[in-house]
Amino acid sequence: MYFLTERIRRYLEKAKVDKRGAVLLGKYASADGHADGRIIRIITHAHSDHLIGLRRSIAELPLIAATPPTMSIVEELGYDIPLNKRLILDYGVKVRIGDETLRLEPAKHIMGAAQVVLEDSEGERIVYTGDFKFPGTPIIEADVLIIEATYGSPRHIRPFKDRIEDIFVELVEKLLKINPVQICGYHGKLQEAMEILSRHGVKCPFIASKKVYNITKACIKHGLNIPQVYSEEDVESFDLLRSSHIYFTRRIKKIRGYSTVILSGWEFKKPVRELGKNTFLVALSDHADFEQLMEYIEYSKPRIVVADAYRNGSSRTLTREIYKRLRIPAIPLPL
């Protein structure tokens, strides 16, 4: 049971997560889920659990807002947003809607990811982090903070988080000496993996499944810094496939003679775990771990925290810990 004081009730009128996963911000905006009667739907980033009800929002709401890369990725995923509804927002650009203003600020997560900052008519600031990694995401001071809770339990701490990029690159380089490597992960994380490998000097060709290729191309257009990537459709007849290369895919393919690296954030004990012959799980995460969530909250100095309980995570534990450690009232929503 959560005891709602009058003050908390007043804040929850300004910001909450509803039963359909919509993050309601002020009077006019909804993020990452559909809510009837809103003027604007904001897409914080292009992961599927943040695109809930998007087709309905496109059909029914006047405005759909996102950063330029997110808008491109969402299009690649098959959403058709009419030009007159599109509000493409660069980070930091303020938009006034009625008596409220909103803007997007960067979130380190996947390309184009954003936090939403809304100032309401009473001068109070509501911040929704969306998904984020830390450090690399600017902390924004808030009156009401809505935060993701993916790794919201004190058990969710990755002691090796500062070394994980080097460990990942070393493993891939070692495997490439023997076999081609396939790397499996979510959209966004695969492009991050490409960027990490290129930045560390891995030079072999990158080949991607069709959808991953299309999304990668959209990311390159918006500044993802990697050399050439090939679509699997283009290279089937190439000699390229016989030489050393990395194949990027959403789903593991059963292909002989490949080593497999699966990217997953749900590993806290070891940076690399051997799952089977030539198959490894690497704990490369796109989310803040528990310690980093607490650090964000502490410096954001909110009067109340709402933890997103709709999406996968440990929102209830997180809210208990926030109150215990920081003495800030916190509530998971939806209840």
Ligand SMILES: [Zn+2]
């Ligand atoms: Zn995400």
